[in-house]
Amino acid sequence: MKTQPIGIFDSGIGGTSIWKEIHELLPNESTIYLADSKHAPYGEKTQNDILALSVKNTEYLLSRGCKIIVVACNTATTNAINYLRENYHVPFIGIEPAIKPAALNSSTGVVGVLATRGTLTSSLFTKTTALYAKDRKVIEQFGDGLVPLIEAGKIESPEMDALLQEYLQPMIAENIDHLVLGCTHYPYLIPKIKQFLPPSVNIIDSGKAVAKQTQNILDNLHFLNDTKKRPALEFYTNTDPDVLESFLGVYRDVATISYLHF
Numbered sequence: 001m002k003t004q005p006i007g008i009f010d011s012g013i014g015g016t017s018i019w020k021e022i023h024e025l026l027p028n029e030s031t032i033y034l035a036d037s038k039h040a041p042y043g044e045k046t047q048n049d050i051l052a053l054s055v056k057n058t059e060y061l062l063s064r065g066c067k068i069i070v071v072a073c074n075t076a077t078t079n080a081i082n083y084l085r086e087n088y089h090v091p092f093i094g095i096e097p098a099i100k101p102a103a104l105n106s107s108t109g110v111v112g113v114l115a116t117r118g119t120l121t122s123s124l125f126t127k128t129t130a131l132y133a134k135d136r137k138v139i140e141q142f143g144d145g146l147v148p149l150i151e152a153g154k155i156e157s158p159e160m161d162a163l164l165q166e167y168l169q170p171m172i173a174e175n176i177d178h179l180v181l182g183c184t185h186y187p188y189l190i191p192k193i194k195q196f197l198p199p200s201v202n203i204i205d206s207g208k209a210v211a212k213q214t215q216n217i218l219d220n221l222h223f224l225n226d227t228k229k230r231p232a233l234e235f236y237t238n239t240d241p242d243v244l245e246s247f248l249g250v251y252r253d254v255a256t257i258s259y260l261h262f
């Protein structure tokens with residue numbers, strides 16, 4: 001089991017932000033990353049559709065012998081992880097908006113959450129917010145349109161600037177001091193987002209926490225790869241592999257990126 005890969009999936013390239021955290025923390029581990037870009041954005045689909053796509057991605061990763069699955073997508077986690085945990089017998093690590101640290105550390109008492117429609121309307125998100133931020137003002141904003149622009153390589157574009165301006169301005173007006181990025185695509189927007197926010201606003205996401213949790217669970221199960229063999233870093237996408245490759249940055253030379261029909 002130790003040498004089996006870690007499986008990671010997302011609706012597209014966003015989860016590569018989580019893959020990087022995992023690979024940096026666990027460089028010995030082989031990984032299989034599945035980017036379902038053809039079906040992005042998940043965040044604007046029904047819960048049933050998100051569930052069906054999450055099942056399909058999980059089954060592919062299990063067919064490849066993955067020892068653990070990281071759902072590197074807030075939308076899939078908040079809509080499907082309970083179902084996945086009940087129906088498949090491997091450990092699942094999910095990612096949810098980091099509302100708890102934002103609420104705990106806020107001095108103004110106002111925090112912003114930018115996430116997909118699917119995440120913000122899920123019952124898991126609603127419960128977490130009620131639990132950890134009940135004495136805080138939480139400004140929730142659907143990030144409609146952001147994921148398609150990121151997937152299209154249009155981070156630097158007038159359309160992106162217009163959406164970010166529209167989504168962030170009301171939060172700034174309410175005096176947020178933390179902005180929670182509740183979508184794994186959004187860390188790629190941080191340099192852009194900083195152009196719109198006052199420097200005093202902390203931007204937080206859950207990437208490092210997910211990598212740490214993956215390490216802890218593998219360690220507890222004695223599933224960490226302690227062999228010295230070079231790990232295989234495989235990436236699959238059902239759209240143009242060049243797009244995925246462009247998000248891998250310094251890792252593109254050690255990764256194998258392939259088109260997969262699914």
Ligand SMILES: N[C@@H](CCC(=O)O)C(=O)O
Nearest residue numbers: 011041042043074075184
């Ligand atoms: N990576 C995204 C998925 C967004 C989408 O496909 O709409 C997330 O974390 O929610």
